[in-house]
Amino acid sequence: MDFSSHILQWYQFERRDFPWRSTKNAYKVWLSEIILQQTRTSQGLNYYLKFTEAFPTVQDLAEASENEVLKLWQGLGYYSRARNLHHSAKFIHQELKGVFPNSYKELLKLKGVGPYTAAAISSICFKEVQAAVDGNVYRVLSRVFDVETAINSSKGISQFQTLASQLVSQTDPGDYNQALMDLGATICTPKNPKCSLCPTESMCLARARNIITERPVKIKGIKIKERYLNYFCLEHDGKFLMKKRTENDIWKNLYDFPLHESNHTSLEDTMTSLGELVTPFDENAFNHIWTKHYTHKLSHQKLSIFIHHVQINTPLVGKKWLSLNREEVMDLPVPKPIEKFFEELLNPLDNKK
Ligand code: SF4
Structure with missing residues (x-):
């Protein structure tokens, strides 16, 4: 069995249930992806529910005032994400006549949507074969394939993107991407990964070489x-x-x-x-x-x-x-x-x- 089959099989039984996982509505998946960036799922869930209740459609979000949007976002931090979200909702409502972009390429044109978010939305909602690479994915791939390149170097970013694109499921890219994120969040955690429960344990090079704590490699030095x-x-x-x-x-x-x-x-x-x-x-x-x-x-x-x-x-x-x-x-x-x-x-x- 190859890597993606292991991951997809595991996901069938172990997937976490969240409200955004029971919909293919691109607006709601987009909301969840923006809210969950650099946010714990438990905290993000609350904000997702508040936002979908206050703004059930992209039109509702577009027509809200910026104060309303920022007020609902209050406490989540990274306020530029909320401003971009609002800006893009207005763009979709006014310029795209309310039609949500339905491809990776078109999603990338939205303010605040980068390669990760565009890949997540297009694979989940439109079955486009795109690999979504976030921190969880970097960690899992660096361990399973023992990649030494620093994940925050430009060489590392491109190397991991290439590797992830080679691995992504051709038949079920949305579930595959979500499975990999779940695996990183619940099993292949930064500290004390639960290797005995991991679906890729048999092929994990970092485990075999006993260097799990050394992966992923990261260049230090961001000055606070x-x-x-x-x-x-x-x-x-x-x-x-x-x-x-x-x-x-x-x-x-x-x-x-x-x-x-x-x-x-x-x-x-x-x-x-x-x-x-x-x-x-x-x-x-x-x-x-x-x-x-x-x-x-x-x-x-x-x-x-x-x-x-x-x-x-x-x-x-x-x-x-x-x-x-x-x-x-x-x-x-x-x-x-x-x-x-x-x-x-x-x-x-x-x-x-
Ligand atoms: S075996 Fe352990 S280190 Fe390797 S991918 Fe699984 S949880 Fe991570």
């Missing part, structure tokens, strides 16, 4: 940038000063408070920026209530976030600022630490540090 964000939550009479983030940075198009960023943090730094911020107000007209600290990790950044809650005794005004009550803020998409901050604001018993 540290950032220090001082947020000022200015409140007057139950209203908060907020603005939309428009820069090409993290959390684009989400809403946050007045911000001072530095490459280090100190109390002096914080108080200087607070002083600058409240200059338009009477200097005795503010009262610093409490400060909360959050650490937030992104793929390439570690954020140290201080949110200073300050009450102002004069009304909040400013051309580029919005003055919003708590309910209005809750309707807007906000970064996860600001969401947490507001949750703690509602629980005054444990919000003082």
Whole structure:
């Protein structure tokens, strides 16, 4: 039996049941693929259900406002994926007259759809013979075939794509791709793979050579940038000063408070920026209530976030600022630490540090 037959046979009995697996609706499969990128399935499931309920068709998603889409996405991170999803839904609705692209080549034209997603959708929904190569697939193939090339090098990416294209099932590419992803997620895991339950154990070279922990090979060295964000939550009479983030940075198009960023943090730094911020107000007209600290990790950044809650005794005004009550803020998409901050604001018993 060849590699793909082993995988497909195993999948018949071991497949995981998810709502997106009981449909060939390309819109829903696309939603699931975008949501599940770099997200645990258990977390992604919740978001998939929320999105399909709020936007059952691509037209519903296209007609939603960006705020609605980002709000539903809130907490999942990688907000550019949500913006691209929305952009592509509008493109399909307006430019393609609502007809979802039905081939690998056409899917690749959608913003936010790369080779992996296009291969997954076209193989699952349209039976196109395309190999979807994600992190799970890299791991399984590097172990079974003992590939030494680094998976994050350009040589590795092309070598693994060629190998995967040679292996993909010609008769059932959709199930084959999903089977390989499941195998990587449940059996051939990064740590402690369950080799005794693996359908390809008999042909796995890394197992035979006892080098499983050395595969896949990855070039190290992605530098994590540290950032220090001082947020000022200015409140007057139950209203908060907020603005939309428009820069090409993290959390684009989400809403946050007045911000001072530095490459280090100190109390002096914080108080200087607070002083600058409240200059338009009477200097005795503010009262610093409490400060909360959050650490937030992104793929390439570690954020140290201080949110200073300050009450102002004069009304909040400013051309580029919005003055919003708590309910209005809750309707807007906000970064996860600001969401947490507001949750703690509602629980005054444990919000003082
Ligand atoms: S035998 Fe073990 S290392 Fe090899 S593919 Fe299966 S689970 Fe992974």
